[in-house]
Amino acid sequence: MLQVDKLSLNIPATTKPRVVVIGGGFGGINLIKKLSGKHFQVVLFDRQNYNGFWPLLYQVATAGLEPDSIAEPIRKLFDEDFEDFHFRLVRVTGVNPVTKTVNTLIGELAYDYLVIATGTKTNFFGNEQIKQYSFPLKQIPHALDIRSQLLQALEQASMTKDETIKQSLLNIVIAGAGPTGVELAGSLAEMRKYILPGDYPGIDFSKMNIYLVEGLDRVLPPMSPKASEMAHRYLAKMGIIIKVNTLVESYDGEVVKFKSGEQIQTQTLIWAAGVTGALIEGLPTESVERGRILVNEYNQIKGYDTIFAIGDIALMKLEDYPKGHPGVAQPAIQQGKHLAKNLHRNLRNEPLQPFKYFEKGSLAIIGRNRAVADLPGNIHLGGFLAWMAWLFVHIYYLVGFRNKLVVVSNWMYRFFTYERGNRLIIRPFVRKDDQVGQEFVNRYRED
Structure with missing residues (x-):
């Protein structure tokens, strides 16, 4: 079997801004779909090679559906027509905001924009x-x-x-x-x-x-x-x-x-x-509250202009949502789409627009x-x-x-x-x- 030290991320060099996305859930996938490969190089890291529809997971557990009916291969979502997209099946071990790099088990990669969309994991409350x-x-x-x-x-x-x-x-x-x-x-x-x-x-x-x-x-x-x-x-x-x-x-x-x-x-x-945020090492402790990453109204992690968090992992405290948005699919989907628009605005030197959540029920x-x-x-x-x-x-x-x-x-x-x-x-x-x-x-x- 090939040794880990013989592997590398093998991401081609680019003159375009590189957007690194950690997590291929609702937020990450909807973000990438709205990013143009003509303007950005997009790199997605995830520990699984599929995007799952988790609201139906209980039906797999109770013999109602098979796993492949609620999941789609990530590579299939972004075919050859989606220019300059690169997926790597690898675990991220941390980020370094100073050097603007993401560390993985098989190497590191520099980014221009980093989006953390890692979602949540089960919370056993220390038991x-x-x-x-x-x-x-x-x-x-x-x-x-x-x-x-x-x-x-x-x-x-x-x-x-x-x-x-x-x-x-x-x-x-x-x-x-x-x-x-x-x-x-x-x-x-x-x-x-x-x-x-x-x-x-x-x-x-x-x-x-x-x-x-x-x-x-x-x-x-x-x-x-x-x-x-x-x-x-x-x-x-x-x-x-x-x-x-x-x-x-x-x-x-x-x-x-x-x-x-x-x-x-x-x-x-x-x-x-219960669940808690699937946090990434390397962010300062003041950026984390109650297991989630604090972000402003633009989904920027507080203290950083080029690092964003979206979906369940993000804690955006607003007047209408003092404890953040609910941990369901819609906030992640909407934040992903909105952040893609803001990244395009940033590329055009236009001001970012604040995120506004539309509650669909x-x-x-x-x-x-x-x-x-x-x-x-x-x-x-x-x-x-x-x-x-x-x-x-x-x-x-x-x-x-x-x-x-x-x-x-x-x-x-x-x-x-x-x-x-x-x-x-x-x-x-x-x-x-x-x-x-x-x-x-x-x-x-x-x-």
């Missing part, structure tokens, strides 16, 4: 035990791990006579009742009702408990109280056990302990309880014909209309015609048949210290 044993849901590999864990737990439950162990396998705890937790809980409840009894006729699914745990006093805290109330009602009707004002204290892979003293035996704790789906929506003008929708709005928005923003077609086909098939066709354990998941799980997998896995 290393929970980090070790729980299942986060921020990346496609996480979704595949959850899918394998859920299916393996059911396979084991169908083969054990020990009722205590079986109940532990059938208990699923989701920590965090934001959009990810709520949508995941709803999807699991539908599987429990329509799909799993046919697959596992020997299991009594009335004993399969789905717990949704939230530290605050309501589900969907980022949305309106009305949306939260409707979502709570839908979830309860679907048989999901909701615990608000409840904090997870520890999890050792077998027992979830809450700060109240309550305990739940489970093999599966899915951690959707918030959506969350709970299940078939059940969703909630907060729309501009203080409009709140629930039920079928919100569900249709959710479907339309997610198809519209999904990247790639093939992905749109595949997702729509899957959704139509599921709507009329109540079926999910991706219940495959392709990549068995076993924790390093789980001897029982390893023995179970060894029974059917070829060497």
Whole structure:
């Protein structure tokens, strides 16, 4: 195998201003699409070679969609017609604002403009035990791990006579009742009702408990109280056990302990309880607040004219958004497009224009014909209309015609048949210290 020290970034020299973008998410991709290769050389660094549509990640975890239906190769997004664009699959280790360079595992690269669009990562709030044993849901590999864990737990439950162990396998705890937790809980409840009894006729699914745990006093805290109330009602009707004002204290892979003293035996704790910025080393500490990078109204990192941050990683404190913009796709998309215009303005020696966020609303789906929506003008929708709005928005923003077609086909098939066709354990998941799980997998896995 080729040694790392034999590799290099291999970026051609240029006389055009070089824009280096770290992160190929919603913000980074929309920025690059609006930059002209005739005026800039654009270099994108990312640790994965695809752009994912993360709002549908929970459907990969619950066997509703395959990973390639919510992701598109980055190189395919910018074909040969996009002049002077260069993508490198590499991890950035830091930046040096003094020398204006970006450091990676295989070398460094000078920049004229630097855009940090690294998004967020799972926040375990310093609890290393929970980090070790729980299942986060921020990346496609996480979704595949959850899918394998859920299916393996059911396979084991169908083969054990020990009722205590079986109940532990059938208990699923989701920590965090934001959009990810709520949508995941709803999807699991539908599987429990329509799909799993046919697959596992020997299991009594009335004993399969789905717990949704939230530290605050309501589900969907980022949305309106009305949306939260409707979502709570839908979830309860679907048989999901909701615990608000409840904090997870520890999890050792077998027992979830809450700060109240309550305990739940489970093999599966899915951690959707919070995120923090995926920070880059090299920026001064005064540029970071609450895990995000402080920026001004032009998305410039405070103290630097040529370093920008956009999307979830950026903290732009304005009168209307004293805690920054919400950590959803729209601010990242809009900031990416706006920053591209400002970079063109800067090239023409024109003054930069401040960013103004257009709030398009918030959506969350709970299940078939059940969703909630907060729309501009203080409009709140629930039920079928919100569900249709959710479907339309997610198809519209999904990247790639093939992905749109595949997702729509899957959704139509599921709507009329109540079926999910991706219940495959392709990549068995076993924790390093789980001897029982390893023995179970060894029974059917070829060497």
